Amino acid sequence: MNTGKKIRVVVTGAAGKMGQAVMKGVFEDPDCSLVGAVDVTLIGTDVGKLIRSENIGVKIERDLQQVLEETQPDVMVDFTNAEAAFDNIMIALKSNVYPIVGTTGLAEKEMEEIQNFCENTNIGAFFAPNFAIGAVLMMQCAKIAARFLPDVEIIELHHDKKLDSPSGTALRTAELIALERNSYSKDTEQKLIERLEGCRGGDLEGIHIHSVRLPGLVAHQEVVFGGLGQTFSIRHDSISRESFIPGVLLAIKEAPKRKGVIIGLENLMDI
Numbered sequence: 001m002n003t004g005k006k007i008r009v010v011v012t013g014a015a016g017k018m019g020q021a022v023m024k025g026v027f028e029d030p031d032c033s034l035v036g037a038v039d040v041t042l043i044g045t046d047v048g049k050l051i052r053s054e055n056i057g058v059k060i061e062r063d064l065q066q067v068l069e070e071t072q073p074d075v076m077v078d079f080t081n082a083e084a085a086f087d088n089i090m091i092a093l094k095s096n097v098y099p100i101v102g103t104t105g106l107a108e109k110e111m112e113e114i115q116n117f118c119e120n121t122n123i124g125a126f127f128a129p130n131f132a133i134g135a136v137l138m139m140q141c142a143k144i145a146a147r148f149l150p151d152v153e154i155i156e157l158h159h160d161k162k163l164d165s166p167s168g169t170a171l172r173t174a175e176l177i178a179l180e181r182n183s184y185s186k187d188t189e190q191k192l193i194e195r196l197e198g199c200r201g202g203d204l205e206g207i208h209i210h211s212v213r214l215p216g217l218v219a220h221q222e223v224v225f226g227g228l229g230q231t232f233s234i235r236h237d238s239i240s241r242e243s244f245i246p247g248v249l250l251a252i253k254e255a256p257k258r259k260g261v262i263i264g265l266e267n268l269m270d271i
């Protein structure tokens with residue numbers, strides 16, 4: 001890491017919705033320098049055309065390895081897709097570049113491989129299923145509520161172009177709740193009749209998760225707890241992709257100072 005110098009950042013998935021928002025955030029941050037942009041589309045486009053009205057001298061390129069060699073960044077921020085992210089992360093790690101990953105849907109086996117690589121080398125990696133500060137607070141509040149109201153379901157709502165479901169945030173929320181509830185299990189004596197397969201949603205350790213996909217939505221989640229004569233709902237809405245940028249910038253500045261693989265923005269916040 002450079003100390004006292006600007007943090008040099010390469011963005012992968014640069015032509016995408018999140019990639020563009022991240023590049024704008026990085027470009028406008030006085031502590032960061034956007035040095036490279038990688039995508040499989042819009043090759044050769046100056047990223048200034050996407051995030052401002054004039055060229056800024058950084059073009060979208062195809063070959064990540066080459067970009068890393070030429071630009072010598074401190075971090076790579078990846079917002080691509082589950083198929084592309086693993087290769088990008090491994091290329092970054094092997095080039096001694098710290099990966100900050102927003103892409104969701106990586107397989108467990110891939111995460112294990114990344115973890116092993118980081119353990120055997122001196123480099124870490126950062127993953128956040130959700131970079132919105134409000135979403136992190138929603139998950140932390142859900143964790144507390146689960147201790148007192150263990151009956152809970154999660155409804156996550158996203159734009160219709162989202163490929164993976166349930167969302168990384170919903171899975172992470174359910175995992176946190178499951179840890180808090182310990183061995184809680186609901187009385188399953190009742191015989192349920194599911195007249196339409198899947199209508200009760202996915203099931204993670206007894207926590208039902210429902211995924212809604214509609215145009216017009218960005219990223220939203222409601223965690224609904226039920227108790228005797230009461231319900232308690234916690235809701236977070238990302239109204240625009242700007243909601244993720246303060247979290248991404250926090251990770252760029254703080255995560256590489258720490259060792260190992262870190263999962264979740266809450267680890268960088270003083271909660």
Ligand SMILES: NC(=O)c1ccc[n+]([C@@H]2O[C@H](COP(=O)([O-])OP(=O)(O)OC[C@H]3O[C@@H](n4cnc5c(N)ncnc54)[C@H](O)[C@@H]3O)[C@@H](O)[C@H]2O)c1
Nearest residue numbers: 013015016017018039040079080084102103104129130131
């Ligand atoms: N963690 C978070 O807070 C958060 C927030 C929003 C989205 N996401 C996740 O981020 C990812 C991207 O979301 P999006 O809405 O920007 O999607 P998008 O489809 O708009 O953008 C993805 C981009 O990646 C590019 N790409 C594909 N393969 C590539 C490769 N091998 N190398 C470089 N670029 C490649 C695509 O061409 C595209 O431009 C998704 O996994 C989404 O779930 C995470």
